[in-house]
Amino acid sequence: MMEDLQSIISQSIDNKPMIIAGPCSAETEEQVINTAMNLANNGIKYFRAGIWKPRTKPGGFEGIGIEGLNWLKRVKEETGMYTCTEVATKAHVEAALNANIDILWIGARTSANPFAMQEIADALVGHEDKTILVKNPVNPDIELWIGALQRIYNAGIRKLGAIHRGFSAYGKHLYRNMPQWHIPIELHRRIPNLPIFCDPSHIGGLRELIAPISQQAIDMGFEGLIIESHCDPDNAWSDKSQQVTPDVLNYIINTLVVRATSQSTENLNLLRQQIDELDNDLIEILSKRMRVCREIGQYKKEHHMQVVQTRRYDDILKSRIKLAEEMEMSGDFMKTVLQAIHEESVRQQIEIINGRKI
DSSP: OOTTOOOOSOOOGGGOOEEEEEOSBOOOHHHHHHHHHHHHHTTOOEEEOBSSOOOSSTTSOOOOOTHHHHHHHHHHHHHOOEEEEEEOSHHHHHHHHHTTOSEEEEOHHHHTOHHHHHHHHHHHTTOTTOEEEEEOOSSOOHHHHHHHHHHHHHTTOOEEEEEEOOBOOSSOOSSSSBOOTHHHHHHHHHSTTSOEEEOHHHHHOSGGGHHHHHHHHHHTTOSEEEEEBOSSGGGOSSOGGGOBOHHHHHHHHHHOOOOOSSSOOHHHHHHHHHHHHHHHHHHHHHHHHHHHHHHHHHHHHHTTOOSOOHHHHHHHHHHHHHHHHHTTOOHHHHHHHHHHHHHHHHHHHHHHHTTOOO
C-alpha cells in the first residue's frame, strides 16, 4: 500500500541530515523572527513553531493561535525558509493550508486517535502537494502508527514521513519519552521508502540529551532531525528545558558524525556471514532446549506437578543474568531473552499436559 512512497525528504548537501528547527511555541512575533533569523544565518532551511499546543492540563499556554500563522508567513518572506507547524483538527489544517505552511506534522496525542486522524485526512483531500509528517502515538503501538500513516496516504498524500519522538512511560526515567528504537526500526522494515525523522527534544526532555540522541538517530539511519530551538530558551513559555539556542544547535549539528554508506562492504559481509551461522546455531540450541522442556512437561504431567516452578525460574534468572553481565552483556537484555524463552517453555509444557500436539 505504501511501499511505493518516494522519499521526498533526502539528505542535504555535504551528506548532512535534514534539520527542522525552531521554538516549541510561537510566543511573540519578535521571538519567532529573532529565532528564525538566527537559524537561517546558520544554514537551517526548515523552520518549525507550534501554533496550537495540546497541554496535559488546562490553564497552561495552549498556543498563540491563528495570529502566529502570520508570523510564519513573515519568516518565509524574510528568510526564504520553509515553514512547519503541528495540526490536530480540521480547523487547524484549513488555517495552515490557507497560510501556505509548507509542512504539517501531526502530534503524538492526535496520531493515537483514529477519529482525529480521519478528520485530518479528510481535510487534506485535494492537497496532494502538501508534505505531512506523523509522529508516533504516545503509546508504543506500531499498528496504530501505521494506521495513522495509512489514513493520510489514503487521502492522496504522497509526500509523507514519520517522526519518532519516543513513547510515554509511567514513573521517572532518564528520558522524557522512552526511545524504544526497535519500533521505528520495525516501521522502516515494513515501509522501507518512508522517511523517518527523530525528535531528540521530546525523547530527551533535557537540552543536554539532544546531542547524544541526535547522534544515535543518525547512526541508525534516520533521514533527519526535528529539534526545538529558541532565542531565549530559559524563558520559553513551554518546554524550556528541552530547547537550545540557535548557536548551540549549530554546534550540535556541526559535531554530528555521518557514517559513510558507500564504502566496500566485503569485510562487513564476512562478519554478517558469521552472524548468520551463529544465529543458526542459536536456533538449533533453542530447539534442543525446548525438546528437554517438553520432556520435563511430560514428567510433570505424569507426576501431577504444576507447570510453573517459581523458585526454579527465579534461580535461572539470577544466575544467567549474572553470567551474561560477566560476558559484557546487558542484564536487562538477558532478562528479556530469558523471559521469552520461559514463556515459550511454559506454553509447550501446557500443551503437553493438556494432551494437545505441539
